[in-house]
Amino acid sequence: MAKRGPYAKGVAKREEILTKALEVIARQGYRRTSTRELASAVGLSEAGLLHYFGSKEKLFEEVLRARDEADTARLSDESDAVGKLAAIVRHNADVPGLVQLYSTFSAEAGDPQHGAHEYFVERYQHLREALAEAIQDRQTDGTISTAADPEKIATLLIALSDGLQIQSQFRLLDQPGDLLDHLIQLLRPTSRT
């Protein structure tokens, strides 16, 4: 009765599902994507699809994790966490469906019973730590005012990027990334009046 772990076939199928889900969601958003549709897109029944992830919420959590990994890989040359965050916000302007998935999911997951609640708690904590560190470095080299508390600014930057991406869905923003940069400029000791 020992656990065997997934077969090679299962591992490949899992990959295929996540890749396909990323595509479909990027194209048509979270609201318009059902497990039924996803299942048929990868040639499985609904039950077959759920076999891999247990629930729709967990499936979408994995999609977000996959996106996180893709972002990390793509931005390995970016200077620091603050730069990475801005680059991600910029890049996300090209994948509105994924932005909708992320935004809706992060809001829904505020419910402690939501399947992805823990995912977001951990994600926010890690992001905040990484940003706070980067902000300290920037304070040391003088590009961010020392009047700002690193932890607080980290929290603000996260909130900002989440909030900007929500507004961007309504096409009320030219470039969310530029706005983030504008704020970072304003936090410089030298940019004062």
Place this chain on the structure above:
Amino acid sequence: MAKRGPYAKGVAKREEILTKALEVIARQGYRRTSTRELASAVGLSEAGLLHYFGSKEKLFEEVLRARDEADTARLSDESDAVGKLAAIVRHNADVPGLVQLYSTFSAEAGDPQHGAHEYFVERYQHLREALAEAIQDRQTDGTISTAADPEKIATLLIALSDGLQIQSQFRLLDQPGDLLDHLIQLLRPTSRT
């Protein structure tokens, strides 16, 4: 066949539904509130409830409008739009269910086909205008740096309050309102290092 509009009874019932919905949602959040439950809470069938609002999305849009009005009434003595925004963020810490409704709904409504899409477009536009005006005034009396573009700062403040409220759901923040104030402090010409 002239249109008569709602009878007094209908108007009263509509009020009752919105008040009750506000209560129920504040208590248990958006995800856990179905039209079925709301209908029985006000002594109507589901069809009866939907008669007043047409769809679940429209009903919740009206709930948000009712909240906006309540906020406006409660904060009529607040100095300016920036102060009002901070006060609302503060107040919302006490009604997590409503925060979840607002956050989830604003994210979902990014889909142009969502029933509340237009509501949010208009809400964001009005809010931004009011904030930009208040920011200009604050620049005139010297409490906000003139290095900042009022429209951009307005957009940033909205994003910030939306984003902070998402994070607040995960109990990762002490006081979202304080963080908003921290940023406003950092935007002062005098608070520099």
Place this chain on the structure above:
DNA sequence: GTCTATACCAAGATAGAC
């Protein structure tokens, strides 16, 4: 080759919007 966990499917239970 045996064995059993894994990979899947058909049908249906359940619940929500309308």
Place this chain on the structure above:
DNA sequence: GTCTATCTTGGTATAGAC
């Protein structure tokens, strides 16, 4: 009542460890 969505139950087939 109808339609659609998620998820469960109860099963068969197959991969792959031994």
